[in-house]
Structures are given as C-alpha cells and as structure tokens.
Amino acid sequence: MKNENxxxxxxxxxxxxFDLDNTLYPSHCxxxxxxxxxxxxxxxxxxxxxxxxxxxxxxxxxxxxGTTLKGLMTNHGLDPKEYLHxxxxxxxxHIKPDEKLNTAxxxxxGRKIIFTNASEAHAQxxxxxxxxxxxxxAVFDIYQCDFIPKPDLSVYKKMxxxxxxDPKRSIFFEDMAKNLVPAHELGMRTVWIPNTAQWSxxxxxxxxxxxxxxxxxxxxxxxxxxxxxx
Numbered sequence: 001m002k003n004e005n006x007x008x009x010x011x012x013x014x015x016x017x018f019d020l021d022n023t024l025y026p027s028h029c030x031x032x033x034x035x036x037x038x039x040x041x042x043x044x045x046x047x048x049x050x051x052x053x054x055x056x057x058x059x060x061x062x063x064x065x066g067t068t069l070k071g072l073m074t075n076h077g078l079d080p081k082e083y084l085h086x087x088x089x090x091x092x093x094h095i096k097p098d099e100k101l102n103t104a105x106x107x108x109x110g111r112k113i114i115f116t117n118a119s120e121a122h123a124q125x126x127x128x129x130x131x132x133x134x135x136x137x138a139v140f141d142i143y144q145c146d147f148i149p150k151p152d153l154s155v156y157k158k159m160x161x162x163x164x165x166d167p168k169r170s171i172f173f174e175d176m177a178k179n180l181v182p183a184h185e186l187g188m189r190t191v192w193i194p195n196t197a198q199w200s201x202x203x204x205x206x207x208x209x210x211x212x213x214x215x216x217x218x219x220x221x222x223x224x225x226x227x228x229x230x
Contacts, residue, residue, distance in 0.1 A: 027195035097131035104220035184208035
C-alpha cells in the first residue's frame, strides 16, 4: 500500500490491539533468548532435573500447550505466579526508547491495548523502557486470560467482552501468524509482523492475515502522517 492513501484502509478502526514481545519492539532486541534461558533454569529447578532435559520438556510444552507455563500447570500443578516472576526477571536496558513509535501512537486516534501471553509486569517493564507505556489504557495479560494462552479462541472472546471492544472496529498486531487466526475469525483486522523464528511463520498462509508489516514503527508513523494529511 505504498504510494496510496494508507489511512483510507484504517479510518474505521477505533481500537488498536498489540501483542508485546517481538511486536512492539523488533525481534533483534532478542529478549526471548534471556527468557528462554530463564525458562530452562526454572524447569530444571522445579522438576529437579538436568538443564538439557529441562530444555527438552520446555520446548515440548511450548509446542503442545502454547506456553511452557500451561504445560507445567497442566502436568505438574505449578503455581504460575512464581514462574512468571522468575522468567520475566530480565534485563531490558539495551532496548532504546522508540521515539518514532511514541510519536505515531500519540497521533493514533482510538484506544490502544496490549494483549500478551506474558504478565502485565513484563509488559509494563518493556513498554516503559520503550517510552510508550502511557499510550495504553489496558494490558490484557496471561493472568486475565486465566493462564490460557493465545491462540485459544476463548481468551480473544474474553478480552473483547471485558474491554467492550467491537471486533469489526479493531485491529490486532502480532508476530506469531497462528495467533491471528482467531482474531480474524472474530472479525478483527489483522497485521502480521514476521521475524526469522520458525514459530513466527506457523500458519502464515491464508486469508487470516490482512496486512504484513516488516517494521511497526515505520509503518505506524507513515500511517499516522497520512491520517493528518486527510
């Protein structure tokens, strides 16, 4: 949609919903590598097994349940609070404030929501480091999803109901293509922000993806600039 009025495609949107990790910040910030190590360490300690075995279980649960957390809760009765606090205790200081994204979000009319499989504390930590936390009226996190992760359809319905969102007037930005399937099913507009990870591309073919965006900051900045020109 370069060289045409992009805003005409989005002027009816009044709720802008964003995934957090690898979406509001680029994947090259690589926070996941820190969380991945922390997850392995937690599983190793919690199950009293060697780290390599813990990593294998971690990956298995991620594939089967959508999150390692859900697998641990289902199979081992884990209290999720301890896990989430440990896994999200990471260093985000290398992430630079995103002035372009901050400016774009400030110009963007409508409500802004973070919808994440992580915790609100993690979302607050990251969005504050980015300098964009003040733009979001709510964080719908894994606690509010009753620890059921995306892409389970029920948590999308729960978010829409509790936050009083009309799906047909909303748009969802997400780096994992499979997490856009239920959003599309419910009538939400969808934007995929791909990265090089294999899990980013699962279920990336199909009409559940309305737009593909390589750089969220650049794209939103251009979009809001065109909106002001109208």
